[in-house]
Amino acid sequence: MAPNHNGPAIGHSPASPRLSALLSWTAIKDTVSQPGEERAKRLLALLLLFQRAAYLALLPIAIIAAPEDAYFNSHFNLVLLGVAIAWNVYLAYVTLKQGWFPIHLVWVDTAVIVGLLIVASLNMRDDFVFGGMNWPGRLAMGTVALIAAALPLRHILVAWVFVVAARFGGTTLRVGEFSPPFEEFVGVLNAYIWFAIVFYFLRYHLIAQGRALDALAQNQVALEATKAANQARFDERIAQHRRLHDTVLTTLTAIARGGLDYRENAVRARCAAEADYVRRLICGAEDEGPGHLETRLSDTIAQAETLGLRVHHQHDQLPDNISPALVDALCGAVMEALNNVVKHAGTHEAWVTATVDEGVVKVRIVDRGCGFSPPLTEFGFGISQSIYDRMSRYGGYALVDSEPNCGTIVELACPVSTDARALL
Incomplete structure (x- = not known):
């Protein structure tokens, strides 16, 4: 040429x-x-x-x-x-x-x-x-x-x-x-x-x-652009799968097992909210903004209580500069942990505490249920994706500590900013 x-x-x-x-x-x-x-x-x-x-x-x-x-x-x-x-x-x-x-x-x-x-x-x-x-x-x-x-x-x-x-x-x-x-x-x-x-x-x-x-x-x-586009689509699908797993699937599972009465107003309100989410997902509309962390945590606990769980909630003054994506990740992980209490712990009571220490948000979910042995348990989509992967994507971590007949503790930690990652 x-x-x-x-x-x-x-x-x-x-x-x-x-x-x-x-x-x-x-x-x-x-x-x-x-x-x-x-x-x-x-x-x-x-x-x-x-x-x-x-x-x-x-x-x-x-x-x-x-x-x-x-x-x-x-x-x-x-x-x-x-x-x-x-x-x-x-x-x-x-x-x-x-x-x-x-x-x-x-x-x-x-x-x-x-x-x-x-x-x-x-x-x-x-x-x-x-x-x-x-x-x-x-x-x-x-x-x-x-x-x-x-x-x-x-x-x-x-x-x-x-x-x-x-x-x-x-x-x-x-x-x-x-x-x-x-x-x-x-x-x-x-x-x-x-x-x-x-x-x-x-x-x-x-x-x-x-x-x-x-x-x-x-x-x-x-090639890099194609890989980035594919990764973005994969991340979006995983995020949708997490939301569906943590909300719609959990609600349907609880109703199918007889743990919820779909005729109760709270359950019907939850089903209506989740139906709206599925409708937005099908239409390709953006999800609602996550809002402040305190508000979202309260909403998340309220949703869990519609499953028949009593949640004792206590938190410090939480910062209002947490990114919407991190708020969504933390609350999604909390929802999955509470869902697991309902489905597996054999108890109707849980405790949620949220603290902030040197720019790191920590949320702890505790129950006094039947517990399990983590080394002998193969974690499914809920813990591996909805909890562990959510935290790791934002530079944080998740710990699941449990023993048979001694309950379970799930601890979530994530830095509010990039500078706080060194503290983890």
Whole structure:
């Protein structure tokens, strides 16, 4: 797959207006943090710019070391060098700011190097026109590499021919005939061909890898989103199952066992409230807000008492900043514990106390029923999900302590805030 050339820039990362800042180590580290395809193009752009910088750094030394008679006009040669340096600084600034070489500037760079190749050759004396003193020939290798790395395939050959023609056309105009030394001719063609081939394949290799990494990242994001959605649906189903288990199922079980008289007003009111809950569940409507913890605990105990249980309730001044979800979890766990007293304890009396200590809410449910042996008992959905799992989801815990013929104690504890979790 070919890289995208439909826009002047691949990236739009903010950049400092100073070239020194753009070339800083921080800018290079920021490049590594980009997405795959954009990172590949930025790294390739840096490689091409460093190649040009290496050529430009050596040019002043070569010109200073050149014989005085190498150029017809040495001052004009310095002007040409200044034009080359200024253009490359501008090209580097725009490229680093936008993240890639704008297509129109690649063609401008081609035109600049073509002009330098011709004009600089005309300013050279015959003895030096084919040698290393004709410095635009070195910069032309950077242009060839840029052409192969940035232009569409159908344009590469055209631009490459312009550069090669200018390289030999300038010397031909100067000496009046096409007579480059054989080694010079072969060496230039070999360098220009191989620079074009290497950067063409480097471009596709890096960008293909970048696109593959982007595809993997997108797939990972999609997978995580799917997992999160599935987990949210699972959590919602579990919450609904808990509510149904703690309310409707418990009421129906008590009526079926003959422990409740459905003709009593309290039982009928409970059934009506639970029917409303099931109706909202079917219609997809949101459940009623949980309200303050004290109010919800009182409502929960009142519901338990409709099952024929007498509950002694005592609590401290409970905070009003407890999240609705935590209120719902605590009261749901209390309801399940009281339901278990009705169904399994063989007693009609229970005690509920609620306290707050250093940001941790603790609720204790006690009965003096028949009890059981926890190590020998396999807990069902009620204790495992409605009590244990509810508390653990909010950073709290649940303890069930019981012995045969000695009653049962269920203790629930949960931090009001995240900072209070360290106390548990």
